[in-house]
Amino acid sequence: MNEQRIRTTQVPNHIGETVTLRGWVHAIRRVGKLAFLVLRDGWGTVQAVGKATSVEPLEQQRAGPETVVSIRGRVVANTAAPGGFELVEPCYEVLVPVEEGLPVALNDKSLAKAKLPTLLDHAPTVWRAPTRRAVLQISAAAMAGFRGTLHQEGFTEVQTPKIVSGATESGANVFGLDYFGEPAFLAQSPQLYKQMMVGVFERVFEVGPVFRAEPHATVRHLAEYVSLDVEFGFIEDHLEVARMLRTVLAGMTSTIEQRCASALRVLSASLPEVPEALPTISFGQARAMLAEAGQGPAQANDLAPSEERWLGQWAEREHESAWLVVTGYPMSKRPFYTHPSPSDAGASNSFDLLFRGTELVTGGQRLHRYADLVAAARGAGIALDSIEGYLEAFRYGMPPHGGFAIGLERFVTQLLGLENIRLGTLFPRDTNRAAP
């Protein structure tokens, strides 16, 4: 292993040179007197082509796909080769032989035919497929873009605790645990903590797991997911929060564009434009439009998934936008810390962002005056001593503030048009699954 090894992505820089690569046997086939081998490493794939005898070291060890190998070969440009370059006169060394057949062959045809439980059960293998791991590369870039943009905007990253005592946001759907003999819970969101941190840094963000004991199985819910959380102070209202969301989404998509050219190509995916101003309608307007189009009642206190889909199509049609901000949801459907609209009775200073017709983000302005918050908590039946630390932050001065949370897996799933959020999640957790 002492030889200098290059990555598949570095091959184009070494035309005419004899180089060493390491990785996995992604595919191997003989065509007449020739043997083709596609090597996959952590970054890409490259084809090697040689005499049929070149693959004898593999055959002798009965080494099939996923065998870990070292290849020495000369780099040539060949427009007929995938990626435009290949290795010739290859010399293979088996590092770790794999004799057993794979549970799912790592090509698109086999993957497309495989059933979802098979893909999930064998995730440690399946994620190796270039079209699968591209999803995770985009996910990583989305996180990087989220953080990078917020750092530019003067935000500080925090890591808040996931084991919490007392009530979390709402009492329902929490996982309980035995914490040294006392009851505790897994945080459903960092909501209360990120608000507390507005008192410290004004502008904070967090990337971390959240836990929801959702008892129903849907294609867009998980029991554990990664939440991209933002909260910031000295805001005017929830529209300022939505503008920050736009900035963040633009940063996320541009980072994906910069870092993931190859992943996007592998997936034949294109990124949606993030317009300078996201199309924005009020909840009342949304309901009126739905009613007029015969898509739903004029009065309701929420939007059904089918209604969100219709609104998404409307935004696409009228604004050429994959995004639609719906503001002013009824207070009755929002958590206790939500700031009411100062002008529209019953409405909140909150919003949802629909992305391609599915809710992706919830955000808004929060209550910031201690007395208002205490009254709201009481009204929601929350025991004040269970949120003592939270209330302390407000007792000692909290500016007007707001924020939002983006579900990472949902973002990636909708961005890439995956049919189930489980396909956009590394090792998904749901009512039936806590492994692998």
Place this chain on the structure above:
Amino acid sequence: MNEQRIRTTQVPNHIGETVTLRGWVHAIRRVGKLAFLVLRDGWGTVQAVGKATSVEPLEQQRAGPETVVSIRGRVVANTAAPGGFELVEPCYEVLVPVEEGLPVALNDKSLAKAKLPTLLDHAPTVWRAPTRRAVLQISAAAMAGFRGTLHQEGFTEVQTPKIVSGATESGANVFGLDYFGEPAFLAQSPQLYKQMMVGVFERVFEVGPVFRAEPHATVRHLAEYVSLDVEFGFIEDHLEVARMLRTVLAGMTSTIEQRCASALRVLSASLPEVPEALPTISFGQARAMLAEAGQGPAQANDLAPSEERWLGQWAEREHESAWLVVTGYPMSKRPFYTHPSPSDAGASNSFDLLFRGTELVTGGQRLHRYADLVAAARGAGIALDSIEGYLEAFRYGMPPHGGFAIGLERFVTQLLGLENIRLGTLFPRDTNRAAP
């Protein structure tokens, strides 16, 4: 709130101009006919000085420290002012008055006198103090430096699940939970998952919470902490892993240096050099040195905290290094997936990094051959079906690999010489504490 607001850190760019700032009343005092007010915002502090009457708007509302205010004033350079600039002719507006006295005054003298439980109980307030929040700023920069360096080195960020079924690394000290009627656990580390991901990306890292039901209270253990995890493939041995650790530590400290000049100044902290090669000794050498110095027995299968302290002093003295790598710990003290030394019977290809005489990092090479791993798991009494997904990654080809994990809070605590890890942790969790 419509007026353009500048941050305290932008004040030096506006000499002679009348500007608006917003933030919290950090301190206020009258000296004769003058009133001084220190404003704190999310990034720093600035002093305003005016006639005694200037603070009347605050007095009329009985608004004390932590009151949220807006200030308009003219920027002047004044070498006598803290930071070299101040606001004159200030005009204050109270945005959110705070009438109640603070649980702990946010100055260094009061904070130094306060007992630890007081500081922790009132963390939402206490973190506002400049000398406290500087710790979190450094923590955020440490994470950014960790990620930035690894991105440069070709690593991909992953987020692995925190709810796991079956065994984790070791059966002891795990938090159990009821997962939809089935038993599950909180991950003690992402160890098994990050190894699985070597099969996908070769080089992966993760920043996320880990959970340890440590039944004992010490100044350096927590029940939940942030783990900075790295794992990568195609390595030669554990020394290559230690070299990557050095690169990462250098990236972390240089990012702290770049981003946290003001936080370091507030804390009077200086960063340790990270030498080109970290001083490295074998476990056997360490024991022999300890025995020779009368600090411990020549034979033992671990290092006691007092022995680590002595070794740390030795590295400081002999190598002028805050860091010391100790390699080749006995296999008997290492987890089942540890790769044995090929040359030294009973020793492992693993290491600990001591930082200022305390263990900060554990790392090493892992077993990569399926048969070896199965035998090791069996030897450790681990049910193979409980690690089925993990084993699958090895059944289908895993290269030689290794990695390490840095405890974020411990890194920050030792870097800044804090006396208890709880002072380097946002909202610490221990046997007695799951709030705030």
